[in-house]
Amino acid sequence: MSPAAAAAAATAPMIDVQDLYKSFNGFPVLKGVSLQMAEGTTTVVLGGSGSGKTVLMKHIMGLFRPDQGRVIVDGQDISTMGRQELSTFRERMGMVFQSAALFDSMTVGDNVAFPLREHGNLSEQEIAEKVKKTLAVVDLHDVEGKYPAELSGGMRKRVGLARAIIRDPKIVLYDEPTTGLDPLTTESVDEMILHARERLKVTSVVISHDIGSAFHIADRIAVINEGRIVEEGAPAHVRKSQEPFTRQFLATWFART
Amino acid sequence: MAEQTDAPSKAPPQWLKPLRAPFEFLGELSMFTGSSILAIFRPPYRVGLLFAQLEFMAWGSMFVVGLTGLFTGMVLALQTVYAFSLFNAQSLAGATVELSLARELAPIFTCIVVVARVGSAVATELGTMRVTEQIDALETMAVDPLNYLVVPRILAAALAAPMLTMLFNAIALFGAYGIAVWAKDLSPGTFLNRIQSLVQVKDLTSGLGKSVVIGFVVTLIACYRGYRAEGGARGVGIATTQAVVGGLVAIFFIDYIYTAISLSGSQQAAGGLGG
Numbered sequence: 001m002s003p004a005a006a007a008a009a010a011t012a013p014m015i016d017v018q019d020l021y022k023s024f025n026g027f028p029v030l031k032g033v034s035l036q037m038a039e040g041t042t043t044v045v046l047g048g049s050g051s052g053k054t055v056l057m058k059h060i061m062g063l064f065r066p067d068q069g070r071v072i073v074d075g076q077d078i079s080t081m082g083r084q085e086l087s088t089f090r091e092r093m094g095m096v097f098q099s100a101a102l103f104d105s106m107t108v109g110d111n112v113a114f115p116l117r118e119h120g121n122l123s124e125q126e127i128a129e130k131v132k133k134t135l136a137v138v139d140l141h142d143v144e145g146k147y148p149a150e151l152s153g154g155m156r157k158r159v160g161l162a163r164a165i166i167r168d169p170k171i172v173l174y175d176e177p178t179t180g181l182d183p184l185t186t187e188s189v190d191e192m193i194l195h196a197r198e199r200l201k202v203t204s205v206v207i208s209h210d211i212g213s214a215f216h217i218a219d220r221i222a223v224i225n226e227g228r229i230v231e232e233g234a235p236a237h238v239r240k241s242q243e244p245f246t247r248q249f250l251a252t253w254f255a256r257t
Numbered sequence: 258m259a260e261q262t263d264a265p266s267k268a269p270p271q272w273l274k275p276l277r278a279p280f281e282f283l284g285e286l287s288m289f290t291g292s293s294i295l296a297i298f299r300p301p302y303r304v305g306l307l308f309a310q311l312e313f314m315a316w317g318s319m320f321v322v323g324l325t326g327l328f329t330g331m332v333l334a335l336q337t338v339y340a341f342s343l344f345n346a347q348s349l350a351g352a353t354v355e356l357s358l359a360r361e362l363a364p365i366f367t368c369i370v371v372v373a374r375v376g377s378a379v380a381t382e383l384g385t386m387r388v389t390e391q392i393d394a395l396e397t398m399a400v401d402p403l404n405y406l407v408v409p410r411i412l413a414a415a416l417a418a419p420m421l422t423m424l425f426n427a428i429a430l431f432g433a434y435g436i437a438v439w440a441k442d443l444s445p446g447t448f449l450n451r452i453q454s455l456v457q458v459k460d461l462t463s464g465l466g467k468s469v470v471i472g473f474v475v476t477l478i479a480c481y482r483g484y485r486a487e488g489g490a491r492g493v494g495i496a497t498t499q500a501v502v503g504g505l506v507a508i509f510f511i512d513y514i515y516t517a518i519s520l521s522g523s524q525q526a527a528g529g530l531g532g
Contacts, residue, residue, distance in 0.1 A: 087399045095397040101390035
């Protein structure tokens with residue numbers, strides 16, 4: 001581990017992935033991933049397709065169980081939790097999906113209100129107020145009555161974020177938030193992630209292969225290749241990395257700019 | 258077989274290979290069934306979603322079930338009157354039609370309609386939700402997808418199937434009566450009288466019970482196929498096809514098993530599965 005990473009891990013990290021292994025049908029996807037993320041920071045896990053970054057994120061969410069290793073989130077080992085315990089624990093996390101994963105049979109308002117209706121005991125009026133407020137946090141106004149299909153890709157992402165943060169989670173995970181978006185929308189999604197960190201003080205984990213966006217929003221960057229973290233640190237540190245894969249990966253972007 | 262050193266299970270003998278896929282399917286389906294049935298009893302109980310599904314499955318299928326029933330009854334009357342006229346037993350036509358309807362045709366044809374209309378819709382809807390990560394989203398929001406998506410659908414199907422079967426029965430009998438009495442000049446009294454004396458309540462309940470079981474199972478298969486869909490639009494298409502084909506096979510398989518069990522029971526003691 002680099003000295004910078006060690007310093008970050010000195011205070012108890014919000015997310016602590018320890019020596020994680022995972023195979024599917026005998027094919028190893030994660031081969032000993034260790035990664036710490038401090039509270040209130042934004043970490044971008046950068047890697048190509050098939051590098052194992054999505055599998056890593058699903059472990060942090062508790063959707064997969066590790067073959068070996070541990071995932072400690074907010075001081076609790078989620079890799080050994082039972083389904084009920086895990087279900088309760090997930091209320092501390094929000095996830096923004098690549099496709100936004102909004103329920104297309106519901107309006108935007110109902111989508112954002114969904115976690116509250118499922119878990120809280122707020123009145124409908126309180127829910128409506130909270131939905132309005134949360135949509136305002138992601139700079140959306142008067143869209144409650146619309147259906148997801150009527151929104152642009154960037155707006156859908158923001159509704160997805162609103163749904164993820166409505167119960168005030170401590171951690172927000174973003175799965176490839178800028179994939180397939182045009183440059184302007186990418187910019188606005190980046191701003192959304194930066195705002196969410198500022199306004200809500202959440203710990204953010206961003207899974208991405210978008211190098212430009214990563215250097216824009218990250219406090220720390222971890223580069224993952226073939227199931228291993230090959231480089232990890234502050235953006236400036238990663239930018240100057242001598243590690244061969246990282247250099248090659250970053251060159252695809254920085255060589256052109 | 259030797260190249261994957263860390264494969265979790267030891268390699269099975271070569272001759273077992275063709276059997277692997279069906280066994281894996283049955284194994285996964287059983288596990289899915291088990292956890293879905295457990296999820297029925299776990300709160301929250303989603304009554305609103307159940308009624309929404311009932312509206313779609315029962316109310317929405319009434320027209321097509323009624324139409325199928327009408328023509329089935331009519332054609333059955335034509336065939337039966339023709340066959341029985343060969344040995345001058347037309348008076349038995351009504352009872353024969355209603356016996357075959359109540360015991361066999363109404364539940365089976367209704368369930369075929371259910372597979373075509375409900376099974377395909379369920380598999381497509383859940384499959385699309387799966388590939389667009391909506392099911393993952395439910396999980397990350399601490400909502401059990403089985404409880405939220407699967408339970409209302411399988412329960413609604415188990416309730417809707419007997420209702421639709423009864424509707425099928427009634428309309429088919431009406432169609433049969435129409436053909437036998439108005440087109441084939443059978444006496445209405447004979448037609449109805451023989452039904453009353455020969456068809457018993459347990460014939461009806463046996464058919465209804467059958468439809469409960471089949472409706473439940475075919476919708477469960479559709480849920481399973483949709484739930485496990487992968488790989489975009491093509492994957493959803495495959496899941497839907499598999500749901501419909503699997504559902505159709507299941508109908509006839511369960512029909513035989515159910516009938517064999519209920520008939521063997523009814524000889525020893527009235528009742529059994531069919532009541």
